[in-house]
Amino acid sequence: MQAVMTLKKFTLSAVFGLAVTGYSISTATASVTTSPANHLLSTLKYVELEAEQGDTNMQLFLGRAYLEGSNGLKSDTLKGLYWLQKAAVDMPEVKTMIGDLFKAGQVLPKDSSQAVEWYTKAAEEGSVPAMVELGGYYASGASGQVDCANAIKWFNEAANGGSLESKRNLVWLYATCSDARVRDGQRALKLAKQVLSRSGTGDAGDYDNLAAAYAACGEFRAAVKAEQEAIGKLENTNTQRFVKFEQRLELYKQSQTMYNASL
Structure with missing residues (x-):
């Protein structure tokens, strides 16, 4: 089984240590007024004024500083979120970031409903990472x-x-979803073959998906062959994944036998 994409691991440094597309959120962006760090408190009202006037870099900088409790500021979750929300108005990347923060529960309280709300806003504005998060959710x-x-x-x-x-993930869902209204073996098979036609694909998970798609179409002989291929590509046979692959292989074999007996 190509497991449904797990939600990515989150670290605050991974979010704030990189630039949001088109906007740097490193301390360098505010170097005139905030470096060295102990200068920030004395110039805070000017930094916040620039942020209130719409400077997205300053909004992101303040959001980070308050959430981290860095640059001489005491940690303040409400203020940190306030500034990130300001920056997020026209930036789906920042909406996705806020969703990540609520999902991780490290510097903001863990809140799945808030995470989904922010991911949905970002996804509706075209953020692919947010779409992936929602699909996984x-x-x-x-x-x-x-x-x-x-x-x-x-x-x-x-x-x-x-x-x-x-x-x-679509291959697996179309092939195995318990909801008959959306299960679609033919579509699963078409997508599975498209994936395998891509460069760099063809690992154990791809063939496990292919087997599920064949099975969903009632093509159990092909499903058995694909699952055997998937098992052959596993590097470690002493894993839970190997056990699941073997279980699925047996189910496909049994289904094939039952199908042949009915002919």
């Missing part, structure tokens, strides 16, 4: 139950935006 059952329709919706959007992992 609905596919994992984190909403209370697996919601294949919404998972497929957002993975489709992400796949159209260039996310190969989302296309892989």
Whole structure:
């Protein structure tokens, strides 16, 4: 099984240590008024004035400083979030960032509903990472139950935006979803073959997906062959993944036997 894409690990340094596309949020952007760090308190009102007047770099800088409790400022979650929300108005990247913060629960309280709200806003503005997060959220059952329709919706959007992992996830969902209204073996098979046609693909997970797609179409002989291929590509056979692959292989073999007996 190509497991539904897990939500990425979050570290504050990974978010704030890199530039948001088109906007640097390093301390260098505010070097005139805030470096060295102990200068910030004496010039804080000017920095905040620039931020209030719409300087996105300053908004991001203050959001970081308050959330981290850095640059001489005491940690203040409400102020940090206030400035990030200011910066997020026209920036889906920052909306995605806020979703990450609520999801991780490190510098903001862990809150799945808030994370989904921010991811949805960002996704609706074209953020592919936010689309991926939403797809994973609905596919994992984190909403209370697996919601294949919404998972497929957002993975489709992400796949159209260039996310190969989302296309892989779509194969599995179309092939295995318990909701017959959205399960579609033929579409799963078409997508699985598209993935395998891409350079750098063809690992164990891709063939496991292919096997599931064949099985969803009732092509159990092909499913057995694809699952055997998947097992052969596993480097470590002493894993839970190997056990699951073997279990699926046996199911495909049994289904093939039952199908042949009915002929």
